[in-house]
Amino acid sequence: MTSLLKTIDSGKKAGAAAPARQAKPETIKEFEFTARDFERVRTLIYKRAGIALADSKHEMVYSRLARRLRATGIRSFEAYLDSLENRPDSEEWEAFTNALTTNLTSFFREAHHFPILADHVRKLSEPITIWCAASSTGEEPYSIAMTLCEALGTMTPQAHVIATDIDTNVLTTASNGIYALDRLDKMEPERARRFFLRGKGAQEGLVRVRPELRQMVTFKQLNLLSDDWPVSGPFDAIFCRNVMIYFDKPTQGKILARFAPLMKPNALLFAGHSENFLYVSDAFKLRGKTVYELDPSRVGTHRLVARPIEK
């Protein structure tokens, strides 16, 4: 349980970089980490996951990957990166990718989206299917599931949430559905009571998602960059929030062009607060703040025309 809780944090990895004041001076770093090593990491994670790491992430990358060097017993970044490059099927690729994702999330994050989702699903006939495309530790897909229960007036609606992420560690946490009690601090007490069980004794300070809610959500690994997506629509809504910011515009455009044919004509696409999809795809139009719908002029033809805007 303790190790579970370590992953349910503010998005930092366990053992993430200490504040700058406590950082070891460059000269006494445990491993040499050159500008070339950093460039190699950037290239590898960009090709693997689409994540474009900024220059400012140098220290973060060192701190997260130094743990992989310790775990694997490899004594230099150069040798570690060589071994990844030379063994494309190595299991270490998974740990490398998990180490470099950022998983910040919370229940009902960007709260204005959930009443919009509730209104949307009330107008639909069941069964309803929603894809949460970067679900992190699970707070987002469970918030979607809670909204479905509330909007449809039952703990067991004919509704299903497919929750995917590239990071296998966060998927394990999400699938367990166990959280530190303080993750519910901002949730209305009535909602918390309805959807969570409180731990007692050794589980004091923890909550578990109720089984009915857990059963509404299926977790799967999915790399948005991969050609092969193990999901099939059509979806009534797609949540793709706070992940596109890590991708460059051509990558965003390609992903959006693949979303369009997976959506029902009246489906909604929810984006993160700093993400703007209008400049990267011609398939969507804005419905409200960071909420998109398929452009009606494309509906029926979007399978053919949805494409990234070349920039």
Ligand SMILES: C[S@@+](CC[C@H](N)C(=O)[O-])C[C@H]1O[C@@H](n2cnc3c(N)ncnc32)[C@H](O)[C@@H]1O
């Ligand atoms: C900042 S979290 C956002 C979580 C949630 N959507 C939210 O808004 O609270 C970004 C998530 O995107 C995932 N991610 C990064 N690259 C990905 C990729 N190529 N395919 C799928 N998920 C990815 C990360 O593992 C991480 O859990």
